[in-house]
């Protein structure tokens with residue numbers, strides 16, 4: 077069997093540092109005989125600097141050939157004043173669309189050891205384990221037409237098109253029902269059906285797809301209520317499925333349930349489980365190059381890669397367990413430390429993790 | 434001077450009960466010599482039952498003639514299967530649009546006495562006092578075109594149009610800067626400028642309007658980050674201004690910071706401070722008719738009416754103080770009670786409130 081090909085896109089600022097820790101894990105697994113190989117490429121600001129485009133042709137080619145992609149984080153003040161077409165986030169949007177990465181999986185797990193860092197009372201989040209499934213290649217993100225025009229009264233207006241087609245909803249629906257089936261068999265579909273035509277179709281199709289999963293209980297919730305319930309009683313949820321823009325908002329909100337955004341991985345999958353894996357946090361320019369960033373979200377993303385793209389849930393399980401172990405042992409980067417804790421660096425956390433593995 | 438005319442629209446389910454408590458306050462103020470008069474009308478499901486439409490012509494006429502409108506809550510399971518055009522929420526959307534109520538003010542205040550009911554640690558919300566300003570008559574709520582169509586690949590799709598024109602953004606911008614000027618002089622405008630054309634124009638116009646308010650500090654935040662920051666460090670905010678759909682989501686999320694949605698009033702104003710005032714909670718069919726609903730959000734909405742539409746901040750101040758007083762005295766409806774608390778009914782809470790006033 078040939079090696080699985082991993083493309084590593086460190087991106088900008090802390091992206092370099094956290095990815096160096098991920099490589100330590102890849103090296104360990106390779107030494108154990110896992111059939112993987114990896115190469116590096118540019119995305120975002122780094123790609124603009126090197127090749128004049130946030131998702132340049134060289135990265136496109138490598139990304140298409142890879143079996144999975146590990147990404148660090150992109151963007152930062154250095155690139156904020158660039159023309160929109162070459163801004164770093166266009167690199168992210170570009171690679172998602174180019175590779176058809178329509179299913180974004182964002183688990184939110186509350187680590188008992190970190191409950192001091194959370195805004196929430198311990199009992200609200202203790203044992204929390206939810207999965208947000210966000211559609212990632214449709215909706216108002218890519219809808220046409222969009223731009224500027226004169227409205228009926230002659231004033232300038234900006235506009236965008238929200239839209240979802242039946243097959244787009246069906247495919248994320250199947251991913252969601254299958255995920256729910258493997259968990260608690262409860263799926264909550266979030267929309268704004270009382271206002272939006274797009275949501276009406278979304279809900280109709282979800283109900284239709286649900287007929288194929290009679291063992292999964294499907295409920296519906298308006299997005300405003302979901303934003304409230306996530307804070308009020310987060311443990312009522314198991315799997316949530318929603319569109320691109322609502323998912324963008326709700327998954328960032330839900331990330332706070334876990335205490336620190338430095339702990340949260342994500343996977344973005346195509347129809348064949350090829351995926352892009354990244355921590356959900358940003359490129360943190362303020363702490364870049366200082367050995368301060370928390371690499372755990374990236375390491376958990378490596379775990380998701382082994383699970384979803386390479387069918388190695390066993391390796392993902394080891395990674396999850398090692399994260400719990402380093403937390404239990406009291407290792408803390410600054411973002412998850414409490415007053416009085418000893419703070420360690422990115423490299424030290426990576427080393428502690430590899431040792432725990 | 435002629436009496437100020439108040440139109441009361443109790444709406445559905447608990448709407449009737451909470452509005453009865455509001456009337457007690459109006460009666461008290463009238464007895465004190467405040468020049469008001471009021472009449473009743475239908476909105477939502479109740480209007481559909483009585484006149485076949487959620488915002489019928491009789492209500493339209495009365496609403497246009499009124500100086501302010503007090504609303505209870507609309508909607509409920511009884512009306513869920515009606516054709517969309519006559520569903521209760523069309524009554525709300527209809528009256529907002531018809532009266533040009535473009536500025537939705539949603540204060541979120543954390544009451545110390547209720548911190549036990551909150552999901553948040555006391556130190557996260559202690560002293561919290563933020564104001565969310567949501568644009569209410571534009572955006573994807575009313576955008577055309579919308580509906581169903583075949584997409585380029587021949588599949589059925591649902592679609593909606595998000596849009597904002599320069600004057601729409603300017604007018605909510607002015608309301609926001611003026612509100613910030615009266616408070617801490619900090620305004621955070623929330624958008625998704627890195628993805629949406631509508632948001633690009635939104636941000637440009639906010640910056641331009643801000644030039645007229647050099648004493649107010651304007652910042653910008655992406656909506657996903659705002660959803661996270663509201664949970665992470667809510668006290669960083671003072672006034673937030675955003676569009677209709679983002680505001681729908683964020684203001685419901687923020688309502689949880691106050692502990693109970695039963696405590697939160699709202700105002701929706703036109704360009705001349707004519708307004709519609711309502712609690713942000715729903716019609717709670719499960720507890721309707723049982724003397725269980727919390728009337729305080731409605732009473733605080735009455736306060737907002739006196740402040741914003743009738744220029745009587747003094748009366749609003751008395752109402753705010755009376756709410757604090759009844760809470761301090763330990764009066765609790767079920768939604769804000771803790772295990773062991775004595776629970777009182779809607780009417781008893783209303784009476785305690787009037788006594789405190």
Ligand SMILES: CC(C)[C@H](C(=O)O)[C@@H](O)C(=O)O
Nearest residue numbers: 165166168169324627628657
């Ligand atoms: C950077 C931005 C375009 C992106 C998005 O909105 O999808 C980000 O917020 C995310 O969630 O990955």
Ligand SMILES: CC(C)[C@H](C(=O)O)[C@@H](O)C(=O)O
Nearest residue numbers: 270271300522523525526681
């Ligand atoms: C009922 C619904 C149409 C409405 C909205 O989305 O505006 C409600 O959620 C609100 O916030 O007042």
